[in-house]
Amino acid sequence: MQGHDVRVLQDFLSRVGVRTSVDGQYGRVTRRSVRRWQSKSSLRRNGRMSRRNEAILRGQVQSGQNVFDLQSGGGASAPAPAPAAPAGAKAALGADGHAVAPASAPAAVKSLIAAANRIVGKPYRYGGGHGKWEDTGYDCSGSDSYALHGGGLLNRPMTSGEFESYGDAGPGAWITIYGSGGHSYLVVAGLRFDTGFHPPPSGPQWSTKMRPSDGYVARHPVGY
Numbered sequence: 529m530q531g532h533d534v535r536v537l538q539d540f541l542s543r544v545g546v547r548t549s550v551d552g553q554y555g556r557v558t559r560r561s562v563r564r565w566q567s568k569s570s571l572r573r574n575g576r577m578s579r580r581n582e583a584i585l586r587g588q589v590q591s592g593q594n595v596f597d598l599q600s601g602g603g604a605s606a607p608a609p610a611p612a613a614p615a616g617a618k619a620a621l622g623a624d625g626h627a628v629a630p631a632s633a634p635a636a637v638k639s640l641i642a643a644a645n646r647i648v649g650k651p652y653r654y655g656g657g658h659g660k661w662e663d664t665g666y667d668c669s670g671s672d673s674y675a676l677h678g679g680g681l682l683n684r685p686m687t688s689g690e691f692e693s694y695g696d697a698g699p700g701a702w703i704t705i706y707g708s709g710g711h712s713y714l715v716v717a718g719l720r721f722d723t724g725f726h727p728p729p730s731g732p733q734w735s736t737k738m739r740p741s742d743g744y745v746a747r748h749p750v751g752y
Contacts, residue, residue, distance in 0.1 A: 529554045537577060540585050541565055545594040568595035579683040583636075587751015590634065619717035625649065627719050627734045636679040636752065637702045637717060643678020644714075644721050644732065647671060652723050652730040658685045668723045669712045671732035672705065675721060676714075679703075681749045688712035692745040700748025708744045 534554045541548040541561050546568070548561040559575035566573045569588070571581060588595065619641060620628040626645040629638040647666055650656075656663045657670020666674060669688045676682035681703075686694065691707030704715045713722035715738070723732050725739040 534558070537562075537582075537585075540589050544585065544588045545596045565595060579680060583681055584750045586636070587749075590751055617717065619719045621719060621734055621736055625734060627716070627721075630717055633702065633717055634752070636681060636749075640675050640679030640681065640703065641716060644671070644675035644716070644734070646678075647674055647732050648734065649729075650731045652732075658687075661685075666723070666732055669707075671721065671723055672712050672714050675716075676703075676705075676749070679749075681752075691747060693747070695747045695749045697747060699746050700752045702752045703748055705747045705749075706741050706744040707747065711744075713739070 530553050532552070535550050535552045537554075538548045538550040538552075538558060538561075541558075542550070544565065546561050546565045548558060562577060563573045563575045565585070566575075566581070569584060571584070577585075617630045617632045619630060619633075622628055625648050627641045629641045633641075647657075650663075651665040652667060653663070653665025654667050655670070656665040656667050657674050658667075661674060661677060663670070669691065670685060672691065673682055673685040677685075688707050688711050689709045691705045691712045692709075694705060694707070699715075702717055706713050706715070711724065713720060713724070715721075718736075720735045720738055721732065722735065722739070723730055726733055726735050726737070
């Protein structure tokens with residue numbers, strides 16, 4: 529309710545057009561600003577910042593949106609497309625199997641990559657990562673959920689089928705989730721994070737090689 533995170537929130541609200549004093553206190557005035565932002569962003573107007581709300585606000589800031597431009601004629605317009613990644617902004621694959629994020633990547637992308645690196649080499653286990661974040665093994669959607677959670681973009685594990693409706697439609701500038709009823713995988717800054725379509729072992733791994741995406745639905749976190 530107070531401190532650095534609140535100051536960042538207040539600054540972000542001002543950047544998207546909801547002028548808010550930056551005092552580090554989540555008081556009555558800030559809650560009113562949050563409700564105003566939620567209303568303009570077609571979100572539930574409760575004055576609370578969920579992880580999803582945080583991701584949406586961060587995406588608006590990074591794409592230079594003003595929430596007062598989102599609505600016209602009483603209806604919400606389509607969200608602006610995710611900003612394109614800078615030329616050459618590709619992650620590198622190290623000899624240890626870990627991904628190295630490009631310096632220009634947003635903080636959430638770097639955090640996602642760091643989280644994914646922590647479970648590289650873990651064995652594949654059906655249902656792994658769904659009962660608890662820190663598990664002995666992970667399946668495909670459990671791996672994807674762990675990585676997205678590490679980036680602050682997900683607050684609960686999701687199944688492969690659920691990823692078909694996650695976030696916004698289509699490939700993202702930095703992160704793309706490919707979901708189907710039977711499998712899911714990520715492409716992050718040009719690298720594939722997956723539990724399949726690569727040599728054994730079959731646990732979560734990074735790869736420079738893409739796989740056919742026929743039959744998958746491409747989605748991306750808002751703003752990424």
